[in-house]
Amino acid sequence: MGFLRLFSKPAATLLRLPSGSFTVDREGTVLVRTLPSSYPMELVEEIGQQMIAAFREAAAVQLPLSEIVVNYSSMKITARELRGGAIVFLSAKGNLARTERN
Amino acid sequence: MGTRHKVLLLDDDVDLLDMYRQLLTQLPSQPEIFTASSGPRAMAMLEADRFRLLICDLKMPKMDGLQVLSIVRRKHPELRTVALTSVADEQFRSRAYALGVDLFWYKPATEQEIKMFLECLESLLGRETENGFRVVQSKSLVDIIQLECISQSSSTLRITNGGHTGKIWIHDGEVIDAEAGDLVGEPAFHRILSWRAGGFESLPPEPSRPRTILKSYNGLLLETAQALDEKRAKNGDGTTPPISSTVPQLSQIEGIEFVLAMKPGQEGPPMARGLENPERMAEWSHQIFERFRGLGDRLHAGPLEHFEGVGPQRNISLTTHGETEFCLGWKHSMSLDQVREMTKKILTLWAS
Numbered sequence: 001m002g003f004l005r006l007f008s009k010p011a012a013t014l015l016r017l018p019s020g021s022f023t024v025d026r027e028g029t030v031l032v033r034t035l036p037s038s039y040p041m042e043l044v045e046e047i048g049q050q051m052i053a054a055f056r057e058a059a060a061v062q063l064p065l066s067e068i069v070v071n072y073s074s075m076k077i078t079a080r081e082l083r084g085g086a087i088v089f090l091s092a093k094g095n096l097a098r099t100e101r102n
Numbered sequence: 103m104g105t106r107h108k109v110l111l112l113d114d115d116v117d118l119l120d121m122y123r124q125l126l127t128q129l130p131s132q133p134e135i136f137t138a139s140s141g142p143r144a145m146a147m148l149e150a151d152r153f154r155l156l157i158c159d160l161k162m163p164k165m166d167g168l169q170v171l172s173i174v175r176r177k178h179p180e181l182r183t184v185a186l187t188s189v190a191d192e193q194f195r196s197r198a199y200a201l202g203v204d205l206f207w208y209k210p211a212t213e214q215e216i217k218m219f220l221e222c223l224e225s226l227l228g229r230e231t232e233n234g235f236r237v238v239q240s241k242s243l244v245d246i247i248q249l250e251c252i253s254q255s256s257s258t259l260r261i262t263n264g265g266h267t268g269k270i271w272i273h274d275g276e277v278i279d280a281e282a283g284d285l286v287g288e289p290a291f292h293r294i295l296s297w298r299a300g301g302f303e304s305l306p307p308e309p310s311r312p313r314t315i316l317k318s319y320n321g322l323l324l325e326t327a328q329a330l331d332e333k334r335a336k337n338g339d340g341t342t343p344p345i346s347s348t349v350p351q352l353s354q355i356e357g358i359e360f361v362l363a364m365k366p367g368q369e370g371p372p373m374a375r376g377l378e379n380p381e382r383m384a385e386w387s388h389q390i391f392e393r394f395r396g397l398g399d400r401l402h403a404g405p406l407e408h409f410e411g412v413g414p415q416r417n418i419s420l421t422t423h424g425e426t427e428f429c430l431g432w433k434h435s436m437s438l439d440q441v442r443e444m445t446k447k448i449l450t451l452w453a454s
Contacts, residue, residue, distance in 0.1 A: 017197070064414060
């Protein structure tokens with residue numbers, strides 16, 4: 001049944017979780033990024049905007065924050081407040097090494 | 103003959119769909135097989151009919167398998183899911199398990215692999231929902247151990263329960279070792295399986311791990327089930343303590359400034375200690391949960407585990423246990439590591 005390998009298709013690619021950092025200004029605009037260029041800009045922008053919004057909303061309930069850490073099962077996002085904007089660090093969790101199939 | 107279960111196969115390659123449909127006709131329970139060639143089509147079919155199992159390819163254009171599984175986990179938590187892929191990448195395996203799939207399988211390429219794949223599918227189709235240990239992703243730990251063993255897999259399972267952590271090592275389909283706190287081997291295995299809720303992740307195998315457990319996995323699981331039955335018979339079924347009686351206890355923890363516990367959709371004010379305006383804080387923390395759960399879905403980063411904040415006045419941590427959402431305020435002098443440790447302690451107290 002080795003012929004089944006023929007059906008493994010190279011077409012669509014899965015998006016790997018990124019590791020790297022970027023900075024956003026107070027409007028949520030991305031200024032500098034060290035993330036892989038293959039990682040979609042719209043997702044980077046969305047992360048930045050959500051972080052800026054989270055800092056603002058926390059301040060509005062009298063809980064001003066200078067750093068936020070969001071832990072997902074596969075990824076960690078750390079954001080530090082930076083004069084109204086933020087520097088955001090992304091790191092994928094777990095073993096990220098590509099493994100060859102036995 | 104009993105009711106035939108329905109299985110939905112999702113792959114953008116129609117030739118593969120035909121081939122898998124034929125393979126699945128070999129299943130002893132003779133399920134009804136349906137196919138979909140795109141994520142949106144599969145979602146529509148899942149809405150329209152009741153399926154038992156979804157077998158989902160990962161690499162698909164537009165809406166990939168991780169996106170589909172992420173939505174399915176929320177909308178159809180009772181559906182059993184299998185991620186099928188040709189992508190040999192550990193990151194996707196752990197992400198798929200983090201999304202709550204019951205089984206992650208590389209596309210079978212040999213007769214032996216197909217046989218094992220079909221055995222696992224049959225096992226998934228036949229298993230009834232249990233009320234015992236269910237992890238956050240609605241997946242039973244016993245299910246996972248059985249599936250890993252049936253498929254002769256090797257992996258390391260890391261299980262968390264509040265502040266407790268345990269590990270189970272599986273090598274070539276046998277449970278070879280376990281560790282939980284000070285316990286190792288069989289006692290650790292039984293301890294881990296006695297935890298009533300929690301989360302787990304699948305880590306890469308450690309083939310060099312010395313074997314301390316010599317019993318078969320079936321024997322181990324049977325012993326555990328017996329021990330749990332005896333414990334239940336002795337103590338009666340435990341129930342979750344009411345929020346109102348537990349919150350004051352939690353607010354005694356060192357370093358804590360306020361405690362807020364709430365269940366989404368719960369009527370009446372949230373249970374809180376140390377807050378002047380708990381309603382406002384509850385609204386904010388629920389908003390944060392929603393915001394970052396949504397972001398996690400879009401990033402395919404898996405379930406939100408916890409949110410932490412450092413501030414000039416106080417630090418905070420937001421986390422969940424079962425359906426209960428917690429917002430905890432901590433003294434500013436505490437480091438994030440300390441906040442994390444104490445939050446685990448809170449969850450352990452809550453779970454106990």
